[in-house]
Amino acid sequence: MAEVFHNQQLASSNEKKLNIALVGNPNCGKTTLFNALTGLRQKVANYPGVTVERKFGDFADSEGTKFRLIDLPGLYSIASRSLDEKIASDIITGSSPHEPPLDLIIVAADATNLGRGLFLCSQIDELGIPIILVLNMMDVAEKEGIKIDVQALSENLQIPIIPAVAKKEIGIPELRQAITTIKNQKKNPQKTGFLFSNIEKNGVVKPIISWFGNAHKMSAKVALIEALKVISDDKSLQRWTANSGDHELNGLVQKARESFSKNTIPWEQVEIQARYDAIDKIINKVVIHRPNPEPSLNDKIDRFLTHKILGPIIMFLVLSAIFQAVYSWAEAPMELIENSIASTGEVVRHYLPAGMLRDLLVDGVISGVGAVLVFLPQIMLLFLFVSILEDSGYLSRVAFILDRAMARIGLSGQSVIPLLSSFACAIPGIMAARTIHNTRDRLITILVAPFMSCSARLPVYTLMIGAFIPNIWFGGFFYLPALTLLGMYFLGIVISILSASLLGKFVIKGQSSNFIMELPPYRIPVWRFIFLRVYEAGSAFVKNAGKIILAISIILWFLATFPRTDSANNSNNIDQTYAGQLGHFIEPAIQPLGFDWKIGVGLITSFAAREVMVSTLGTLYNIQDADETSIGLRDAMKKDKNDITGKPVFTHLTALSLMVFFVLACQCMSTLAIIRRETNTWRWPLALFIYMLILAYSASFVLYQTGLFLGFT
Amino acid sequence: MTLDDLNPGEEAVISGYANEITDDFRLLEMGLIIGSKIKFIKNAPFGDPIQVRLRGYDLSLRRNLAKRILLSKPFLTS
Numbered sequence: 001m002a003e004v005f006h007n008q009q010l011a012s013s014n015e016k017k018l019n020i021a022l023v024g025n026p027n028c029g030k031t032t033l034f035n036a037l038t039g040l041r042q043k044v045a046n047y048p049g050v051t052v053e054r055k056f057g058d059f060a061d062s063e064g065t066k067f068r069l070i071d072l073p074g075l076y077s078i079a080s081r082s083l084d085e086k087i088a089s090d091i092i093t094g095s096s097p098h099e100p101p102l103d104l105i106i107v108a109a110d111a112t113n114l115g116r117g118l119f120l121c122s123q124i125d126e127l128g129i130p131i132i133l134v135l136n137m138m139d140v141a142e143k144e145g146i147k148i149d150v151q152a153l154s155e156n157l158q159i160p161i162i163p164a165v166a167k168k169e170i171g172i173p174e175l176r177q178a179i180t181t182i183k184n185q186k187k188n189p190q191k192t193g194f195l196f197s198n199i200e201k202n203g204v205v206k207p208i209i210s211w212f213g214n215a216h217k218m219s220a221k222v223a224l225i226e227a228l229k230v231i232s233d234d235k236s237l238q239r240w241t242a243n244s245g246d247h248e249l250n251g252l253v254q255k256a257r258e259s260f261s262k263n264t265i266p267w268e269q270v271e272i273q274a275r276y277d278a279i280d281k282i283i284n285k286v287v288i289h290r291p292n293p294e295p296s297l298n299d300k301i302d303r304f305l306t307h308k309i310l311g312p313i314i315m316f317l318v319l320s321a322i323f324q325a326v327y328s329w330a331e332a333p334m335e336l337i338e339n340s341i342a343s344t345g346e347v348v349r350h351y352l353p354a355g356m357l358r359d360l361l362v363d364g365v366i367s368g369v370g371a372v373l374v375f376l377p378q379i380m381l382l383f384l385f386v387s388i389l390e391d392s393g394y395l396s397r398v399a400f401i402l403d404r405a406m407a408r409i410g411l412s413g414q415s416v417i418p419l420l421s422s423f424a425c426a427i428p429g430i431m432a433a434r435t436i437h438n439t440r441d442r443l444i445t446i447l448v449a450p451f452m453s454c455s456a457r458l459p460v461y462t463l464m465i466g467a468f469i470p471n472i473w474f475g476g477f478f479y480l481p482a483l484t485l486l487g488m489y490f491l492g493i494v495i496s497i498l499s500a501s502l503l504g505k506f507v508i509k510g511q512s513s514n515f516i517m518e519l520p521p522y523r524i525p526v527w528r529f530i531f532l533r534v535y536e537a538g539s540a541f542v543k544n545a546g547k548i549i550l551a552i553s554i555i556l557w558f559l560a561t562f563p564r565t566d567s568a569n570n571s572n573n574i575d576q577t578y579a580g581q582l583g584h585f586i587e588p589a590i591q592p593l594g595f596d597w598k599i600g601v602g603l604i605t606s607f608a609a610r611e612v613m614v615s616t617l618g619t620l621y622n623i624q625d626a627d628e629t630s631i632g633l634r635d636a637m638k639k640d641k642n643d644i645t646g647k648p649v650f651t652h653l654t655a656l657s658l659m660v661f662f663v664l665a666c667q668c669m670s671t672l673a674i675i676r677r678e679t680n681t682w683r684w685p686l687a688l689f690i691y692m693l694i695l696a697y698s699a700s701f702v703l704y705q706t707g708l709f710l711g712f713t
Numbered sequence: 714m715t716l717d718d719l720n721p722g723e724e725a726v727i728s729g730y731a732n733e734i735t736d737d738f739r740l741l742e743m744g745l746i747i748g749s750k751i752k753f754i755k756n757a758p759f760g761d762p763i764q765v766r767l768r769g770y771d772l773s774l775r776r777n778l779a780k781r782i783l784l785s786k787p788f789l790t791s
């Protein structure tokens with residue numbers, strides 16, 4: 001038997017790591033517990049092909065035995081209805097291809113929320129793997145006047161229980177000791193679950209229990225659990241009736257279901273109802289609740305933070321501060337990084353002999369590294385704020401307040417911060433989508449975030465508007481350049497809303513969260529863990545997305561440099577390079593949008609980052625150090641004539657068409673790289689790239705052709 | 714009556730679910746079973762969702778879902 005085998009391993013092996021899983025409801029303090037046990041020795045990855053994070057860390061006990069602790073997603077049940085639950089329950093039941101069978105399961109429960117924790121615990125206890133129950137948040141329970149007789153509870157459940165305050169590391173030594181004790185146990189206690197008081201006497205359940213006892217030699221307890229499962233779940237029923245083709249069981253179950261339904265309990269709910277009934281009975285025996293007079297401190301805080309009028313105002317201020325931080329506070333450190341990269345490049349350039357290697361190092365590798373690092377300030381600042389908001393409990397209030405608006409487009413309030421941050425930059429925004437609990441909502445949010453006009457699009461807008469949109473005032477109030485800029489932001493928002501609805505309806509399957517969300521009590525965040533999360537976010541970006549960005553940077557550098565025409569004085573004629581050739585090559589395709597080959601070159605090079613469009617045009621027009629405000633570049637663009645037709649290359653219409661193209665196209669390798677990291681597959685970034693390209697092309701095409709038709713130039 | 718009908722501060726007992734419950738298992742698993750006491754705390758500032766309290770924790774859910782949770786008579790808490 002698997003159990004005995006693992007037990008022998010438990011007792012004998014000192015070299016092999018023993019596998020422990022950590023399971024618990026969301027918000028029960030599971031992450032804190034994980035950190036307390038493993039410290040900084042933890043690794044984060046993804047399960048293959050899915051967004052679910054795989055987090056584990058190693059630790060050893062006082063006897064030197066090594067353990068691997070696997071942190072599972074927060075769960076309410078192991079019924080595997082959602083992706084998180086499916087992965088967790090596969091691991092718990094030993095049927096996961098990604099994790100070895102478990103030797104021990106630590107179930108964490110919030111002592112102030114005992115019923116819900118015991119519900120999950122009861123399901124896990126039935127699997128036959130040794131478990132330890134950690135009753136966390138004992139400090140909060142005490143404050144709220146909840147007294148738990150831990151001894152009695154442990155006896156009732158037949159499970160070792162460790163009371164703990166994970167945040168203060170209280171109970172952690174005891175937990176380690178308990179792990180060692182279980183490891184040294186000679187034999188597994190025969191575990192069968194602790195459940196179900198009286199339902200076995202129910203007239204319609206009894207025959208099913210007997211059937212399992214007779215036909216499958218099950219003990220009474222196991223048979224009861226199985227009976228409740230077949231009553232409540234067709235799939236469980238089919239498993240038994242398919243194997244033996246048994247009509248007797250089928251008949252008994254149908255009778256039981258009818259009887260329950262008559263008593264107003266839908267048969268699908270019987271198992272859950274019976275579990276909670278049994279748990280509530282135990283709780284009534286071992287928990288004394290002397291409720292504090294309401295309102296609690298929590299309610300008092302909520303009086304302001306979710307107040308009808310004050311609530312939205314405070315939230316607006318908080319969100320503005322975050323936006324400000326990502327948008328402008330990050331600027332100084334970003335500039336610092338850019339300057340350091342530039343001077344590192346100069347130093348290398350100075351000491352290496354001129355040649356291919358030097359150019360590859362300086363213009364390819366070093367500036368590629370710069371392209372990665374430059375995102376760090378925004379990512380880390382956003383995660384600093386989001387982690388504080390989440391751990392303090394305010395993030396769920398933001399979602400609570402804004403849910404109504406987001407529900408219209410099939411998302412929930414949890415998508416607000418990721419989408420808002422994407423106006424600064426889609427990279428941190430997409431990463432912040434980790435705070436969205438529902439897998440479907442998270443994926444949709446990730447895929448529409450790139451439509452928000454980010455700060456890298458601004459230089460392109462500024463250049464085009466400055467050069468080609470006339471400074472006209474309407475009625476002394478509306479200013480055409482400003483209106484144009486606003487229009488670009490607006491277009492992105494509208495398309496993202498439409499795309500979100502479209503994706504939700506037709507592409508991304510799965511249950512919307514229906515927005516059932518816990519509103520956890522306000523807590524003071526633990527700084528140590530906040531910084532840990534900021535660090536994790538930064539390193540996840542550099543390690544995963546960073547590699548891709550670096551590789552593409554080098555490829556783009558190669559395209560824009562070779563073949564060399566004028567290697568003597570380094571002033572490359574980009575026209576002759578592969579990028580230039582590509583620009584010419586795609587010219588026929590982009591001509592209907594009003595673009596000539598120079599814009600084509602810009603479209604290729606700006607894949608590195610959208611603002612590169614400006615410097616590429618600068619190079620093409622031979623303007624030194626051109627930026628979006630340089631008059632020289634604007635004039636050169638205005639004067640540029642087509643070699644053959646002699647007509648201007650840029651018109652108002654071209655400028656509009658190009659801006660619209662930049663709103664809609666995914667001209668950003670880093671966005672694609674981070675989507676690859678967050679969704680753990682190339683499928684989504686590639687699909688998104690194509691989708692956005694088609695949208696951008698069609699929109700610019702329609703705009704330009706309609707414009708021509710109507711006689712605008 | 715349904716959960717949606719309660720006023721802030723009112724408490725009642727869940728007596729069942731309207732319609733098919735197929736996608737409401739999450740609520741059951743979170744402890745909103747028949748016989749559970751549930752208290753209406755407040756509306757979100759823009760009217761939806763609502764905040765309720767049960768088993769010592771607070772939950773936010775949308776009105777269209779709250780409409781499907783049936784209650785027996787409410788009573789004001791002391």
Ligand SMILES: Nc1nc2c(ncn2[C@@H]2O[C@H](COP(=O)(O)OP(=O)(O)O)[C@@H](O)[C@H]2O)c(=O)[nH]1
Binds near residue numbers: 137
């Ligand atoms: N008062 C108190 N707070 C805790 C305790 N354990 C964790 N917390 C806090 O509870 C919040 C949620 O904890 P976290 O570990 O993120 O929960 P998870 O969602 O289960 O991973 C954090 O703000 C923690 O600092 C505890 O024992 N007592």
